[in-house]
Amino acid sequence: MDCLPYVEFYIACNPPLQARGVEQEQLILEILYEPDVPWFKVFTFTERQHEVIDIIGGCLSRVIGDCCIADGPFEDPSNLHVRRELTLPWAKLFLSRDYHDKGTRDEHKYPFDMQALSYKQTWTRLLRVKGYTLEKLFGLFDRWRHLGFPNSLDMLQEILGCYVSHNLGGTRLYIGSNVGEYAITKAVGILDNLLECTVSISNHLHHLIYVKNTGNTRFVYKCLSHIGLLQTTYIPIYTPLQDNQAECRLLKSAATVRTARKNNGNWASDPTTYPCKGGLKTNFTEPFSAFSGYKLRTKTASSISSLMKKVEHIILQSPNLTAGRTESKSSDAVAASTEGLIPNVPLDDNISCRPSPRLSNEDALEAEDLISFDECVSRNRVQTSSMEQKSLLDDDCSSLLPTNCLSMPFVNVAISSTLSSSSSSSSSSSSSSSYVYEQDTEQPQPLPSARTDCLVSPGRSRTTSTSRLTQMTGKAKGLLKDRVLSLASMMQFAPGYAAIRLQFGRFYMVNLAPGEVAVLEGSYRRMPDVLKNLEEATASDNLRFSTLLSTIGPDAEAMVGASTSTTEPKWVKPTIQVIVQVECSYQGETFYVEINVDTFDYTCRGPNIEVAYALLHCPQYAWDMKMCADSAKNLDTSVIHRSFGQIIVNSLHIIAMPDGNSLFELTANETLGLSVEGAAMRHVAKYSNTTRRDSHLSIVMTQKLSPSVMRDNRRRWSVPERQSRSKPKMWYEAYLSSSEIEKALEGNSTLSIGDRSSWNSQDLISQDCFSTLYESALEMMSSLDKIGQYNDNGQLNECGLIFGDSMAEEDARKGPTEFW
Known part of the structure; x- marks a missing residue:
């Protein structure tokens, strides 16, 4: 360049x-x-x-x-x-x-073009954090961009409501405004919060490994097919349709982490396998009992013509109205403070697609x-x-200083490069301590015995686990506390509908080199090496976590029965909620209208963005767990999105079918630019824990709805009759949540970009809100090995693709040359 x-x-x-x-x-x-x-x-x-x-x-x-x-010349002191x-x-x-x-x-x-501004201040906190520049501040918000976080100087000005310039090194910002001193003070507070959030992101470590007994343990990478988990593992649910085939190919050669111990002086990997028992059709199994008696209410559609005229009037008045009130206020402030200096640049919602030059870490001043x-x-x-x-x-x-780093302050060229966080360096310093042990426990219990009227029993698992199953050492709790505290610290700055929950699922790695995978024998690794590899796989997007546990009801029953003793159940008093989620598109932006089919109340939100996570690998079990922190933009503050949501709700017509299913009919009128791209129905059963009142288990059944042909500007959506093997249309997930954490995160829905929540991460840690989730999950792990054994994704149970073609083989396949 x-x-x-x-x-x-x-x-x-x-x-x-x-x-x-x-x-x-x-x-x-x-x-x-x-x-x-x-x-x-x-x-x-x-x-x-x-x-x-x-x-x-x-x-x-x-x-x-x-x-x-x-000795200088004498001067009159009075002059x-x-x-x-x-x-x-x-x-x-x-x-x-x-x-x-x-x-x-x-x-x-201050730069020359800021001389006319009445209020000015210099922000120098980037100089106090080694290696941080404005470019890195933008780059580390990669996961947060769909929430509205800045990736350019123009977006930063929109958020701050002030004129902003910078030095070439990107380490000093000049802030100016004509609005008042309070505007400068507010802008400095936002910048301080953005920097603190960025530091939390860059220092966060994503991985821990949990083993159930102490001793000299090492780890190996093994193919999913070698331990029987290939056919029962589905690709992540929200994989784009165009990427399904590629993800299935990667799944065939995927590997996961297993333990290894010394046997007669030699290292040997854990021989445990998890056999696949073949796919079962949903119709041939018992439904999940929590949902079996639920009947959807019917509803007739109401008129939407007046709403359509209202939205058309809104669009004509404000053609760029695609954001909420918070963004509009910021835009007005920028216009007032920079009058006569730069044009008012509207907020670009498609912020992840801006190409830009990259800036190396060495360019910092x-x-x-x-x-x-x-x-x-x-x-x-x-x-x-x-x-x-x-x-x-x-x-x-x-x-x-290099001349090609950043723009001149008075030229005002936007900075928009993406700089990946170097978490591997920080992981190596503390990875040696990222070991979570547990004392030897009882063997995993099978699923309940079969009933005569069901191929797989929906009864509860009768394990004999006690509450002392997962008494973790102080060191292990400290490690978990560090990861979770880092995650919670980030969520203090996450605006929108935020959630922190512990999700059950299966971890696997893709694009792993053949020499890294153990077949009969392999490379036995120490903990620091494994954790370093896992962090690198995270940064290079080679790590997957599938939350799809099963497609049949009996597995959901077994999830509820996990960790239940013979005397009393652990999870009781389920509350049922059914949501119809309608995926919409407007001006290239995807958003969701979620309708409660009992009350027909609705919310409008953006796509769910995972902003942080802490993955607890369980190499001695079939499943892993992941503390997920995600958020979705709150679009209920947007007039146009709320109006679109009301159009969707009014147009909804629910028809009861003779077979017990329901048919959904929605508008397909796209004259306003609103289009319905998809629909799904989500059943949620939320259980309470009998010993930990703050802990809740949620079993979620999701059904993708298939569209019919459009007629008279309307389209029907129904539950598909046939299931796809590689990507099911109906599936079960499970996660744990805390009522205290949910209550604290409610305030995030009204946060603006750069604001900080009123709750404190240390307070949640001190109340043991997170430790109760992990303890409840670890009690369940030994009972979950049988979950998903009837899954069938259609992949052959072999690992042939792990060994790629040599150069001679690849050339031979391209032409008539015979290879032998």
Whole structure:
């Protein structure tokens, strides 16, 4: 990429120069004075950089030389303005009134195009966090962008409601506004919160491994097919339709983590397998008892013509009205504060598709980027580093800041590159301690014995597990606490409909090199190596977690019966809720209208975005668990989305069919730009724990609805008669939740971007809200091995694709050459 025509570099000088101590030369575009630190910045043309260095070098040499004269000419003390001071001792500078009075040095501290703004402030907190730049601040919000978090300078201005500029290094922001001092104060608070959220994201570690007994244990990667889990594992539910075939191919060669122990002096992997018993059709099994007696209410459609006219009027009035009230207020504030400076740029909802240059970590400003004339400068005064500074007159200009990093402050070019977080480095430092042990426990119990009227019994699992099954050591609890505290800290800044829950599912890795996978024998790894690989797989998108547990009701019954003793059940008093979820599209934006079919109340939300997680691998069991933190944009604050939601609800017609199923009819009128892309029905049974009142188990049955041909601007949606083997249309999931956590997260729905929730992550940790979830889940793990044994995804139970073709084989397959 060609270099920018401008260059920015820093000049250090001690004693510090007064603002008038540097003459403005013709070749220098702009000098920004920073009175709180012993340096100032120079902006000039790239091709004239060396000339400028020579000019300033000579100028400063003369200034410092004049100031160092031991016996200067006598001056009348009463005439303080006879001699213009070019330098000023630190003590005198700090005691002077000008130093503490706001605005006295603004013309020298801020870019030229900000001079007309009434209120200005410099934000320098990025300098205090090593390696952080504005570019990294944008890059680490990759998962958060659909929630409205910024990925460019234009979006940041929309959120702050102020004019924003920056230095080339991206380590210092200049904020200005004409609205008032409160606008600057609010913008600084938002920036502080965004930085704190970014630090939490970059420091978060995603993985832990749980084993049920102590001892000398190592780990291996084994194919899912080698342990019997290939056919019973479905690809993740929300995989795009166009990626299904590719994901199925990756699944065939997928691997997971298993334990290994020494046997007669040699390492041997765990020989446990989980046989697949073949697929069962849903019609041939008992339904889940919690849903079997539920009957959907019927509903007739009502008129939507007046609503259509109302929405049309809204669209004509505000054609760009696609966001909520919060974004609109920010946009107005930006327009007011930057009048006459830059055009008002509307918020781009498709923020994940902006191409941009990348910025390396090495481009961050360090102390060696400063040019020093005083080799005796106190190292303590330089905030960014204690390394020795370069001389301005050195021929080696490697210390100068690269010219192609970021835009000139007064050019206002948006920064929009994506910078992936380097979590692997932090994982290596603490991965050696990421070991979770448990004492030996009883053997896993099978599913309940079969009944005569059902191929698989829907009864409860009669395990003999006790509450002491998962008494974890203090070290293990500490590790879990660290992961969960990091996750909860991030969720304090997540706006929208936020949720934290512990999801059951199956972990596997794809694109693993053949040499990494154990067949008969393999590479036996220590814990730090495994955790490092897992973090790398997370960053490279080679990790999968499928939450689809089963497609039959008896498995759901077994989930409820897991960890139940012979005396009393653990999960009781289910509350049932049925939701119809309608997937809509408007102006290229996907959103959902969720309708409660009992009350016909509805909510409008964006796609569910997983912003963070902590995955607890269970290599001695068939399933794993994952603490998920996700959020969806709250679109109930948007007038147009609420109006669209009311159109969907009014158009809904529920028809009871003779076979007991229901038929749903919805509008298909797309004259307003609203289109219905899909529909699903979700049954949720939420159970309470008899020993941990705060813990709840939710069994979720989801049914995808298939559309019919459109007639008279309406379309019918029904439960499909045939199931797809690779991606079922009906499935069960299970997760644990905490009522205290849910109550705390309710306040996130009204958060704006950059705000912070009123609840505190430490408070939730101290109340043991998270530990109760893990303890309940670990009690259930030994009873879940039989769950999903009747799944059948249609994949052959072999691992042939794990060994790729050699170059000779690949060439031979392309032409007539015979390979032998």
